[in-house]
Amino acid sequence: MEKLKFAIFGTGFWANFQIPGWQELEGVQCVAAYNRTRSKAEKLAQTFGIPAIYDSPEALIANEDLDFVDICTNAETHLPLAKMAAEHGLDIVCQKPMAPSLLESQELVSICSAQGVKFFINENFRWQAPIRKLKEVMDSGVIGTAFKARVSFCSAFPVFDNQPFLAELDHFILTDIGSHVLDVCRFLFGEAQSLYCTTRRINKNIRGEDVANVLMKMQNQMTCFAEMSYASKLEKESFPQVLVSVEGSRGSLALTHDYTLKTTTSGGTVSEVIRPKVYPWADPEYAVVHSSIVDCQRDILKGLKGGEAETTGADNLKTVELVWKSYESAEEDMLIRLD
Ligand code: 89Y
Known part of the structure:
Protein backbone atom coordinates (compact mmCIF):
# COMPACT_ATOMS: atom_id res chain seq x y z
CA MET A 1 0.00 0.00 0.00
CA LYS A 118 -9.98 15.19 8.17
CA PHE A 119 -8.68 17.08 11.18
CA PHE A 120 -6.83 15.62 14.19
CA ILE A 121 -5.07 17.09 17.20
CA ASN A 122 -1.77 15.58 18.32
CA GLU A 123 -3.10 15.34 21.88
CA ASN A 124 -0.79 12.68 23.25
CA PHE A 125 -1.03 12.79 27.09
CA ARG A 126 -4.09 10.52 27.08
CA TRP A 127 -1.85 8.02 25.26
CA GLN A 128 0.68 7.78 28.11
CA ALA A 129 1.03 4.07 28.92
CA PRO A 130 0.35 4.43 32.69
CA ILE A 131 -2.82 6.45 32.00
CA ARG A 132 -4.12 3.87 29.49
CA LYS A 133 -3.49 1.16 32.12
CA LEU A 134 -5.24 3.14 34.86
CA LYS A 135 -8.31 3.46 32.62
CA GLU A 136 -8.23 -0.24 31.82
CA VAL A 137 -8.13 -1.17 35.53
CA MET A 138 -10.84 1.39 36.40
CA ASP A 139 -13.09 0.13 33.57
CA SER A 140 -12.62 -3.47 34.75
CA GLY A 141 -14.82 -2.53 37.71
CA VAL A 142 -12.32 -3.60 40.37
CA ILE A 143 -12.73 -0.35 42.36
CA GLY A 144 -16.51 -0.27 41.84
CA THR A 145 -18.14 2.99 40.77
CA ALA A 146 -15.71 5.91 40.75
CA PHE A 147 -17.01 8.93 42.68
CA LYS A 148 -13.99 11.20 43.11
CA ALA A 149 -10.67 11.86 41.34
CA ARG A 150 -7.64 14.09 41.42
CA VAL A 151 -5.57 14.64 38.28
CA SER A 152 -2.35 16.39 39.06
CA PHE A 153 0.52 18.01 37.16
CA CYS A 154 2.49 20.03 39.71
CA SER A 155 6.13 20.61 38.90
CA ALA A 156 9.11 22.93 39.10
CA PHE A 157 10.69 21.63 35.87
CA PRO A 158 12.48 24.51 34.07
CA VAL A 159 10.05 24.38 31.20
CA PHE A 160 11.02 27.80 29.81
CA ASP A 161 14.56 26.61 29.03
CA ASN A 162 13.34 24.37 26.17
CA GLN A 163 10.31 26.46 25.21
CA PRO A 164 11.11 30.14 25.99
CA PHE A 165 8.01 31.41 24.13
CA LEU A 166 5.82 29.90 26.87
CA ALA A 167 7.01 32.69 29.20
CA GLU A 168 5.55 35.28 26.79
CA LEU A 169 2.02 33.85 26.67
CA ASP A 170 -0.76 35.88 28.30
CA HIS A 171 -2.51 32.56 28.92
CA PHE A 172 0.05 29.98 29.93
CA ILE A 173 -0.61 26.96 32.07
CA LEU A 174 -4.22 26.23 31.14
CA THR A 175 -3.46 26.39 27.41
CA ASP A 176 -0.14 24.56 27.66
CA ILE A 177 -0.58 21.81 30.26
CA GLY A 178 -4.28 22.36 30.92
CA SER A 179 -5.00 21.25 27.35
CA HIS A 180 -3.42 17.91 28.27
CA VAL A 181 -4.63 17.56 31.84
CA LEU A 182 -8.25 18.45 31.08
CA ASP A 183 -8.18 16.10 28.10
CA VAL A 184 -6.95 13.30 30.40
CA CYS A 185 -9.90 14.08 32.71
CA ARG A 186 -12.33 13.76 29.78
CA PHE A 187 -10.64 10.57 28.59
CA LEU A 188 -10.89 8.97 32.03
CA PHE A 189 -14.18 10.30 33.38
CA GLY A 190 -16.23 11.69 30.48
CA GLU A 191 -17.64 15.19 30.04
CA ALA A 192 -17.95 17.87 32.72
CA GLN A 193 -21.28 19.38 33.74
CA SER A 194 -19.88 22.39 35.60
CA LEU A 195 -16.53 23.78 36.71
CA TYR A 196 -14.93 26.30 39.02
CA CYS A 197 -11.35 27.47 38.53
CA THR A 198 -8.74 29.57 40.32
CA THR A 199 -5.47 30.74 38.76
CA ARG A 200 -2.30 32.41 40.06
CA ARG A 201 0.98 33.72 38.71
CA ILE A 202 3.79 32.81 41.11
CA ASN A 203 6.80 33.23 38.78
CA LYS A 204 7.03 37.00 38.24
CA ASN A 205 9.28 36.54 35.19
CA ILE A 206 6.50 35.20 33.00
CA ARG A 207 3.36 36.87 31.63
CA GLY A 208 0.67 34.28 32.14
CA GLU A 209 -0.61 32.18 35.02
CA ASP A 210 1.55 29.27 36.20
CA VAL A 211 -0.93 27.73 38.65
CA ALA A 212 -4.50 26.61 37.95
CA ASN A 213 -6.97 24.53 39.93
CA VAL A 214 -10.12 23.30 38.21
CA LEU A 215 -12.86 21.62 40.21
CA MET A 216 -15.37 19.83 37.97
CA LYS A 217 -18.65 18.08 38.50
CA MET A 218 -18.78 15.46 35.79
CA GLN A 219 -21.91 14.36 33.93
CA ASN A 220 -21.57 10.97 35.65
CA GLN A 221 -21.79 12.86 38.99
CA MET A 222 -18.11 12.31 39.87
CA THR A 223 -16.12 15.14 41.39
CA CYS A 224 -12.85 15.67 39.55
CA PHE A 225 -10.12 18.01 40.73
CA ALA A 226 -7.55 18.92 38.07
CA GLU A 227 -4.55 20.79 39.45
CA MET A 228 -1.59 22.10 37.52
CA SER A 229 1.42 24.19 38.42
CA TYR A 230 4.91 25.04 37.24
CA ALA A 231 5.67 26.71 40.58
CA SER A 232 5.62 23.61 42.79
CA LYS A 233 8.93 22.69 44.37
CA LEU A 234 7.90 19.34 45.79
CA GLU A 235 9.89 16.62 47.54
CA LYS A 236 9.88 14.49 44.39
CA GLU A 237 9.68 16.00 40.90
CA SER A 238 7.18 14.18 38.69
CA PHE A 239 7.61 15.98 35.33
CA PRO A 240 6.21 15.10 32.84
CA GLN A 241 3.98 12.51 34.48
CA VAL A 242 0.33 13.19 35.21
CA LEU A 243 -0.45 11.75 38.64
CA VAL A 244 -3.97 10.46 39.20
CA SER A 245 -5.96 9.16 42.13
CA VAL A 246 -9.45 7.73 41.79
CA GLU A 247 -11.75 6.65 44.60
CA GLY A 248 -14.53 4.19 43.91
CA SER A 249 -17.24 2.38 45.86
CA ARG A 250 -15.08 -0.74 46.26
CA GLY A 251 -11.53 0.61 46.25
CA SER A 252 -9.12 3.16 44.86
CA LEU A 253 -6.40 3.66 42.27
CA ALA A 254 -3.28 5.77 42.62
CA LEU A 255 -0.97 6.50 39.71
CA THR A 256 2.10 7.87 41.46
CA HIS A 257 5.75 8.70 40.66
CA ASP A 258 7.89 6.42 38.50
CA TYR A 259 4.84 5.05 36.67
CA THR A 260 3.63 3.10 39.70
CA LEU A 261 -0.04 2.15 39.71
CA LYS A 262 -1.47 1.04 43.06
CA THR A 263 -4.83 -0.69 43.24
CA THR A 264 -6.40 -0.86 46.68
CA THR A 265 -9.44 -2.99 47.53
CA SER A 266 -10.57 -4.70 50.72
CA GLY A 267 -8.04 -7.40 49.81
CA GLY A 268 -5.12 -4.97 50.17
CA THR A 269 -2.95 -2.98 47.77
CA VAL A 270 -1.40 -4.33 44.59
CA SER A 271 1.36 -2.29 42.99
CA GLU A 272 2.66 -2.48 39.42
CA VAL A 273 5.03 -0.36 37.36
CA ILE A 274 3.82 0.63 33.87
CA ARG A 275 7.02 1.71 32.14
CA PRO A 276 6.63 3.56 28.85
CA LYS A 277 8.52 2.24 25.84
CA VAL A 278 11.75 4.25 25.57
CA TYR A 279 12.81 5.17 22.02
CA PRO A 280 16.46 5.95 21.17
CA TRP A 281 15.50 9.42 19.89
CA ALA A 282 13.54 10.35 23.01
CA ASP A 283 14.81 12.87 25.55
CA PRO A 284 14.95 10.83 28.82
CA GLU A 285 13.45 13.79 30.72
CA TYR A 286 10.32 13.56 28.52
CA ALA A 287 10.36 9.75 27.94
CA VAL A 288 6.74 9.03 28.87
CA VAL A 289 5.48 11.84 26.61
CA HIS A 290 7.73 10.96 23.70
CA SER A 291 6.55 7.38 23.73
CA SER A 292 2.91 8.55 23.88
CA ILE A 293 3.54 10.59 20.71
CA VAL A 294 4.08 7.33 18.80
CA ASP A 295 0.85 5.79 20.14
CA CYS A 296 -1.12 8.98 19.48
CA GLN A 297 0.24 9.31 15.94
CA ARG A 298 -0.48 5.59 15.28
CA ASP A 299 -4.11 6.26 16.20
CA ILE A 300 -4.22 9.41 14.04
CA LEU A 301 -2.73 7.47 11.11
CA LYS A 302 -5.58 5.00 11.47
CA GLY A 303 -7.96 7.97 11.29
CA LEU A 304 -6.21 9.42 8.25
CA LYS A 305 -6.64 6.05 6.53
CA GLY A 306 -10.39 6.11 7.15
CA GLY A 307 -10.67 4.39 10.55
CA GLU A 308 -11.82 5.81 13.89
CA ALA A 309 -9.33 7.92 15.83
CA GLU A 310 -9.73 9.42 19.30
CA THR A 311 -8.25 12.87 19.06
CA THR A 312 -10.32 14.41 16.27
CA GLY A 313 -10.65 18.19 16.09
CA ALA A 314 -14.34 17.88 17.01
CA ASP A 315 -13.50 15.84 20.11
CA ASN A 316 -10.64 18.12 21.12
CA LEU A 317 -12.92 21.15 20.86
CA LYS A 318 -14.57 19.89 24.08
CA THR A 319 -11.16 20.04 25.80
CA VAL A 320 -10.56 23.53 24.39
CA GLU A 321 -13.95 24.57 25.82
CA LEU A 322 -12.86 23.36 29.28
CA VAL A 323 -9.66 25.42 28.99
CA TRP A 324 -11.47 28.65 28.11
CA LYS A 325 -14.40 28.12 30.48
CA SER A 326 -11.76 27.68 33.21
CA TYR A 327 -10.31 31.11 32.36
CA GLU A 328 -13.82 32.57 32.40
CA SER A 329 -14.51 31.01 35.79
CA ALA A 330 -11.22 32.28 37.23
CA GLU A 331 -11.75 35.80 35.87
CA GLU A 332 -15.35 36.03 37.16
CA ASP A 333 -14.72 33.94 40.31
CA MET A 334 -17.79 32.00 39.26
CA LEU A 335 -19.10 28.47 38.79
CA ILE A 336 -19.65 27.82 35.08
CA ARG A 337 -22.31 25.42 33.86
CA LEU A 338 -21.47 23.63 30.64
CA ASP A 339 -24.04 22.52 28.09
O1 89Y B 1 4.36 22.28 25.84
C1 89Y B 1 4.13 21.27 26.78
C2 89Y B 1 3.62 20.00 26.32
O2 89Y B 1 2.85 19.86 25.40
O3 89Y B 1 4.08 19.00 27.12
C3 89Y B 1 4.96 19.49 28.11
C4 89Y B 1 5.34 20.86 27.58
O4 89Y B 1 6.48 20.73 26.77
C5 89Y B 1 5.68 21.88 28.65
O5 89Y B 1 4.62 22.13 29.50
Whole structure:
Protein backbone atom coordinates (compact mmCIF):
# COMPACT_ATOMS: atom_id res chain seq x y z
CA MET A 1 0.00 0.00 0.00
CA GLU A 2 1.20 3.53 -0.86
CA LYS A 3 2.61 5.55 2.02
CA LEU A 4 0.73 8.66 3.11
CA LYS A 5 2.91 11.67 2.33
CA PHE A 6 2.98 14.68 4.60
CA ALA A 7 4.78 17.96 5.24
CA ILE A 8 5.74 19.22 8.67
CA PHE A 9 4.91 22.91 9.25
CA GLY A 10 7.12 24.26 12.02
CA THR A 11 10.47 22.74 12.96
CA GLY A 12 10.82 23.77 16.61
CA PHE A 13 11.20 21.75 19.82
CA TRP A 14 8.30 19.30 19.36
CA ALA A 15 8.95 18.62 15.64
CA ASN A 16 12.16 16.90 16.75
CA PHE A 17 10.05 14.25 18.46
CA GLN A 18 6.96 14.15 16.24
CA ILE A 19 9.05 13.36 13.13
CA PRO A 20 10.89 10.36 14.66
CA GLY A 21 7.52 9.41 16.15
CA TRP A 22 6.05 9.21 12.62
CA GLN A 23 9.16 7.35 11.47
CA GLU A 24 8.38 4.57 13.97
CA LEU A 25 5.18 3.85 11.98
CA GLU A 26 4.67 2.00 8.71
CA GLY A 27 2.80 3.63 5.83
CA VAL A 28 3.65 7.29 6.36
CA GLN A 29 6.47 9.50 5.14
CA CYS A 30 7.53 13.11 5.71
CA VAL A 31 8.43 14.58 2.30
CA ALA A 32 8.91 18.27 3.15
CA ALA A 33 9.53 20.67 6.02
CA TYR A 34 8.50 24.31 6.31
CA ASN A 35 9.84 26.92 8.69
CA ARG A 36 9.75 30.68 8.17
CA THR A 37 13.48 30.57 9.12
CA ARG A 38 14.94 28.34 6.40
CA SER A 39 18.03 27.32 8.37
CA LYS A 40 15.79 25.79 11.06
CA ALA A 41 13.94 23.72 8.46
CA GLU A 42 17.31 22.66 7.01
CA LYS A 43 18.52 21.44 10.41
CA LEU A 44 15.43 19.28 11.00
CA ALA A 45 15.54 17.97 7.41
CA GLN A 46 19.18 16.95 7.78
CA THR A 47 18.62 15.23 11.11
CA PHE A 48 15.66 13.18 9.90
CA GLY A 49 16.33 12.79 6.16
CA ILE A 50 13.44 14.98 4.94
CA PRO A 51 14.02 15.55 1.19
CA ALA A 52 12.60 19.08 0.67
CA ILE A 53 12.65 22.32 2.67
CA TYR A 54 10.69 25.55 2.30
CA ASP A 55 10.37 28.92 3.99
CA SER A 56 7.00 29.52 2.32
CA PRO A 57 3.99 27.31 3.13
CA GLU A 58 2.30 28.38 -0.15
CA ALA A 59 5.30 27.22 -2.21
CA LEU A 60 5.45 23.94 -0.30
CA ILE A 61 1.79 23.17 -0.95
CA ALA A 62 2.10 24.20 -4.62
CA ASN A 63 5.17 22.00 -5.27
CA GLU A 64 4.64 18.89 -3.16
CA ASP A 65 2.30 15.97 -3.64
CA LEU A 66 0.80 15.61 -0.15
CA ASP A 67 -1.91 13.68 1.67
CA PHE A 68 -1.76 15.74 4.86
CA VAL A 69 0.12 18.39 6.79
CA ASP A 70 1.35 18.16 10.37
CA ILE A 71 1.20 21.65 11.89
CA CYS A 72 3.46 22.27 14.88
CA THR A 73 4.04 26.00 14.65
CA ASN A 74 3.00 28.50 17.33
CA ALA A 75 -0.73 28.41 18.07
CA GLU A 76 -1.34 31.85 16.41
CA THR A 77 -0.52 30.39 12.99
CA HIS A 78 -2.57 27.18 13.27
CA LEU A 79 -5.76 28.67 11.82
CA PRO A 80 -4.22 30.38 8.73
CA LEU A 81 -2.00 27.38 7.93
CA ALA A 82 -4.82 24.89 8.43
CA LYS A 83 -7.15 27.04 6.31
CA MET A 84 -4.58 27.06 3.50
CA ALA A 85 -4.15 23.28 3.69
CA ALA A 86 -7.90 22.62 3.91
CA GLU A 87 -8.54 24.80 0.83
CA HIS A 88 -6.14 22.51 -1.04
CA GLY A 89 -8.05 19.45 0.14
CA LEU A 90 -5.29 18.27 2.49
CA ASP A 91 -6.06 16.47 5.73
CA ILE A 92 -4.62 18.11 8.84
CA VAL A 93 -2.87 17.05 12.01
CA CYS A 94 -2.28 19.94 14.42
CA GLN A 95 -0.53 20.42 17.71
CA LYS A 96 -2.30 21.46 20.88
CA PRO A 97 -3.49 24.00 21.80
CA MET A 98 -5.67 23.97 18.70
CA ALA A 99 -5.66 27.79 18.44
CA PRO A 100 -5.13 30.78 20.75
CA SER A 101 -8.86 31.16 21.51
CA LEU A 102 -12.09 29.17 21.67
CA LEU A 103 -13.53 31.16 18.77
CA GLU A 104 -10.59 30.40 16.46
CA SER A 105 -10.68 26.75 17.49
CA GLN A 106 -14.37 26.57 16.60
CA GLU A 107 -13.63 28.27 13.28
CA LEU A 108 -10.87 25.77 12.54
CA VAL A 109 -13.13 22.77 13.15
CA SER A 110 -15.88 24.35 10.99
CA ILE A 111 -13.47 25.09 8.12
CA CYS A 112 -12.17 21.50 8.05
CA SER A 113 -15.70 20.16 8.14
CA ALA A 114 -16.88 22.55 5.38
CA GLN A 115 -13.87 21.62 3.19
CA GLY A 116 -14.45 17.92 3.87
CA VAL A 117 -10.91 17.32 5.17
CA LYS A 118 -9.98 15.19 8.17
CA PHE A 119 -8.68 17.08 11.18
CA PHE A 120 -6.83 15.62 14.19
CA ILE A 121 -5.07 17.09 17.20
CA ASN A 122 -1.77 15.58 18.32
CA GLU A 123 -3.10 15.34 21.88
CA ASN A 124 -0.79 12.68 23.25
CA PHE A 125 -1.03 12.79 27.09
CA ARG A 126 -4.09 10.52 27.08
CA TRP A 127 -1.85 8.02 25.26
CA GLN A 128 0.68 7.78 28.11
CA ALA A 129 1.03 4.07 28.92
CA PRO A 130 0.35 4.43 32.69
CA ILE A 131 -2.82 6.45 32.00
CA ARG A 132 -4.12 3.87 29.49
CA LYS A 133 -3.49 1.16 32.12
CA LEU A 134 -5.24 3.14 34.86
CA LYS A 135 -8.31 3.46 32.62
CA GLU A 136 -8.23 -0.24 31.82
CA VAL A 137 -8.13 -1.17 35.53
CA MET A 138 -10.84 1.39 36.40
CA ASP A 139 -13.09 0.13 33.57
CA SER A 140 -12.62 -3.47 34.75
CA GLY A 141 -14.82 -2.53 37.71
CA VAL A 142 -12.32 -3.60 40.37
CA ILE A 143 -12.73 -0.35 42.36
CA GLY A 144 -16.51 -0.27 41.84
CA THR A 145 -18.14 2.99 40.77
CA ALA A 146 -15.71 5.91 40.75
CA PHE A 147 -17.01 8.93 42.68
CA LYS A 148 -13.99 11.20 43.11
CA ALA A 149 -10.67 11.86 41.34
CA ARG A 150 -7.64 14.09 41.42
CA VAL A 151 -5.57 14.64 38.28
CA SER A 152 -2.35 16.39 39.06
CA PHE A 153 0.52 18.01 37.16
CA CYS A 154 2.49 20.03 39.71
CA SER A 155 6.13 20.61 38.90
CA ALA A 156 9.11 22.93 39.10
CA PHE A 157 10.69 21.63 35.87
CA PRO A 158 12.48 24.51 34.07
CA VAL A 159 10.05 24.38 31.20
CA PHE A 160 11.02 27.80 29.81
CA ASP A 161 14.56 26.61 29.03
CA ASN A 162 13.34 24.37 26.17
CA GLN A 163 10.31 26.46 25.21
CA PRO A 164 11.11 30.14 25.99
CA PHE A 165 8.01 31.41 24.13
CA LEU A 166 5.82 29.90 26.87
CA ALA A 167 7.01 32.69 29.20
CA GLU A 168 5.55 35.28 26.79
CA LEU A 169 2.02 33.85 26.67
CA ASP A 170 -0.76 35.88 28.30
CA HIS A 171 -2.51 32.56 28.92
CA PHE A 172 0.05 29.98 29.93
CA ILE A 173 -0.61 26.96 32.07
CA LEU A 174 -4.22 26.23 31.14
CA THR A 175 -3.46 26.39 27.41
CA ASP A 176 -0.14 24.56 27.66
CA ILE A 177 -0.58 21.81 30.26
CA GLY A 178 -4.28 22.36 30.92
CA SER A 179 -5.00 21.25 27.35
CA HIS A 180 -3.42 17.91 28.27
CA VAL A 181 -4.63 17.56 31.84
CA LEU A 182 -8.25 18.45 31.08
CA ASP A 183 -8.18 16.10 28.10
CA VAL A 184 -6.95 13.30 30.40
CA CYS A 185 -9.90 14.08 32.71
CA ARG A 186 -12.33 13.76 29.78
CA PHE A 187 -10.64 10.57 28.59
CA LEU A 188 -10.89 8.97 32.03
CA PHE A 189 -14.18 10.30 33.38
CA GLY A 190 -16.23 11.69 30.48
CA GLU A 191 -17.64 15.19 30.04
CA ALA A 192 -17.95 17.87 32.72
CA GLN A 193 -21.28 19.38 33.74
CA SER A 194 -19.88 22.39 35.60
CA LEU A 195 -16.53 23.78 36.71
CA TYR A 196 -14.93 26.30 39.02
CA CYS A 197 -11.35 27.47 38.53
CA THR A 198 -8.74 29.57 40.32
CA THR A 199 -5.47 30.74 38.76
CA ARG A 200 -2.30 32.41 40.06
CA ARG A 201 0.98 33.72 38.71
CA ILE A 202 3.79 32.81 41.11
CA ASN A 203 6.80 33.23 38.78
CA LYS A 204 7.03 37.00 38.24
CA ASN A 205 9.28 36.54 35.19
CA ILE A 206 6.50 35.20 33.00
CA ARG A 207 3.36 36.87 31.63
CA GLY A 208 0.67 34.28 32.14
CA GLU A 209 -0.61 32.18 35.02
CA ASP A 210 1.55 29.27 36.20
CA VAL A 211 -0.93 27.73 38.65
CA ALA A 212 -4.50 26.61 37.95
CA ASN A 213 -6.97 24.53 39.93
CA VAL A 214 -10.12 23.30 38.21
CA LEU A 215 -12.86 21.62 40.21
CA MET A 216 -15.37 19.83 37.97
CA LYS A 217 -18.65 18.08 38.50
CA MET A 218 -18.78 15.46 35.79
CA GLN A 219 -21.91 14.36 33.93
CA ASN A 220 -21.57 10.97 35.65
CA GLN A 221 -21.79 12.86 38.99
CA MET A 222 -18.11 12.31 39.87
CA THR A 223 -16.12 15.14 41.39
CA CYS A 224 -12.85 15.67 39.55
CA PHE A 225 -10.12 18.01 40.73
CA ALA A 226 -7.55 18.92 38.07
CA GLU A 227 -4.55 20.79 39.45
CA MET A 228 -1.59 22.10 37.52
CA SER A 229 1.42 24.19 38.42
CA TYR A 230 4.91 25.04 37.24
CA ALA A 231 5.67 26.71 40.58
CA SER A 232 5.62 23.61 42.79
CA LYS A 233 8.93 22.69 44.37
CA LEU A 234 7.90 19.34 45.79
CA GLU A 235 9.89 16.62 47.54
CA LYS A 236 9.88 14.49 44.39
CA GLU A 237 9.68 16.00 40.90
CA SER A 238 7.18 14.18 38.69
CA PHE A 239 7.61 15.98 35.33
CA PRO A 240 6.21 15.10 32.84
CA GLN A 241 3.98 12.51 34.48
CA VAL A 242 0.33 13.19 35.21
CA LEU A 243 -0.45 11.75 38.64
CA VAL A 244 -3.97 10.46 39.20
CA SER A 245 -5.96 9.16 42.13
CA VAL A 246 -9.45 7.73 41.79
CA GLU A 247 -11.75 6.65 44.60
CA GLY A 248 -14.53 4.19 43.91
CA SER A 249 -17.24 2.38 45.86
CA ARG A 250 -15.08 -0.74 46.26
CA GLY A 251 -11.53 0.61 46.25
CA SER A 252 -9.12 3.16 44.86
CA LEU A 253 -6.40 3.66 42.27
CA ALA A 254 -3.28 5.77 42.62
CA LEU A 255 -0.97 6.50 39.71
CA THR A 256 2.10 7.87 41.46
CA HIS A 257 5.75 8.70 40.66
CA ASP A 258 7.89 6.42 38.50
CA TYR A 259 4.84 5.05 36.67
CA THR A 260 3.63 3.10 39.70
CA LEU A 261 -0.04 2.15 39.71
CA LYS A 262 -1.47 1.04 43.06
CA THR A 263 -4.83 -0.69 43.24
CA THR A 264 -6.40 -0.86 46.68
CA THR A 265 -9.44 -2.99 47.53
CA SER A 266 -10.57 -4.70 50.72
CA GLY A 267 -8.04 -7.40 49.81
CA GLY A 268 -5.12 -4.97 50.17
CA THR A 269 -2.95 -2.98 47.77
CA VAL A 270 -1.40 -4.33 44.59
CA SER A 271 1.36 -2.29 42.99
CA GLU A 272 2.66 -2.48 39.42
CA VAL A 273 5.03 -0.36 37.36
CA ILE A 274 3.82 0.63 33.87
CA ARG A 275 7.02 1.71 32.14
CA PRO A 276 6.63 3.56 28.85
CA LYS A 277 8.52 2.24 25.84
CA VAL A 278 11.75 4.25 25.57
CA TYR A 279 12.81 5.17 22.02
CA PRO A 280 16.46 5.95 21.17
CA TRP A 281 15.50 9.42 19.89
CA ALA A 282 13.54 10.35 23.01
CA ASP A 283 14.81 12.87 25.55
CA PRO A 284 14.95 10.83 28.82
CA GLU A 285 13.45 13.79 30.72
CA TYR A 286 10.32 13.56 28.52
CA ALA A 287 10.36 9.75 27.94
CA VAL A 288 6.74 9.03 28.87
CA VAL A 289 5.48 11.84 26.61
CA HIS A 290 7.73 10.96 23.70
CA SER A 291 6.55 7.38 23.73
CA SER A 292 2.91 8.55 23.88
CA ILE A 293 3.54 10.59 20.71
CA VAL A 294 4.08 7.33 18.80
CA ASP A 295 0.85 5.79 20.14
CA CYS A 296 -1.12 8.98 19.48
CA GLN A 297 0.24 9.31 15.94
CA ARG A 298 -0.48 5.59 15.28
CA ASP A 299 -4.11 6.26 16.20
CA ILE A 300 -4.22 9.41 14.04
CA LEU A 301 -2.73 7.47 11.11
CA LYS A 302 -5.58 5.00 11.47
CA GLY A 303 -7.96 7.97 11.29
CA LEU A 304 -6.21 9.42 8.25
CA LYS A 305 -6.64 6.05 6.53
CA GLY A 306 -10.39 6.11 7.15
CA GLY A 307 -10.67 4.39 10.55
CA GLU A 308 -11.82 5.81 13.89
CA ALA A 309 -9.33 7.92 15.83
CA GLU A 310 -9.73 9.42 19.30
CA THR A 311 -8.25 12.87 19.06
CA THR A 312 -10.32 14.41 16.27
CA GLY A 313 -10.65 18.19 16.09
CA ALA A 314 -14.34 17.88 17.01
CA ASP A 315 -13.50 15.84 20.11
CA ASN A 316 -10.64 18.12 21.12
CA LEU A 317 -12.92 21.15 20.86
CA LYS A 318 -14.57 19.89 24.08
CA THR A 319 -11.16 20.04 25.80
CA VAL A 320 -10.56 23.53 24.39
CA GLU A 321 -13.95 24.57 25.82
CA LEU A 322 -12.86 23.36 29.28
CA VAL A 323 -9.66 25.42 28.99
CA TRP A 324 -11.47 28.65 28.11
CA LYS A 325 -14.40 28.12 30.48
CA SER A 326 -11.76 27.68 33.21
CA TYR A 327 -10.31 31.11 32.36
CA GLU A 328 -13.82 32.57 32.40
CA SER A 329 -14.51 31.01 35.79
CA ALA A 330 -11.22 32.28 37.23
CA GLU A 331 -11.75 35.80 35.87
CA GLU A 332 -15.35 36.03 37.16
CA ASP A 333 -14.72 33.94 40.31
CA MET A 334 -17.79 32.00 39.26
CA LEU A 335 -19.10 28.47 38.79
CA ILE A 336 -19.65 27.82 35.08
CA ARG A 337 -22.31 25.42 33.86
CA LEU A 338 -21.47 23.63 30.64
CA ASP A 339 -24.04 22.52 28.09
O1 89Y B 1 4.36 22.28 25.84
C1 89Y B 1 4.13 21.27 26.78
C2 89Y B 1 3.62 20.00 26.32
O2 89Y B 1 2.85 19.86 25.40
O3 89Y B 1 4.08 19.00 27.12
C3 89Y B 1 4.96 19.49 28.11
C4 89Y B 1 5.34 20.86 27.58
O4 89Y B 1 6.48 20.73 26.77
C5 89Y B 1 5.68 21.88 28.65
O5 89Y B 1 4.62 22.13 29.50
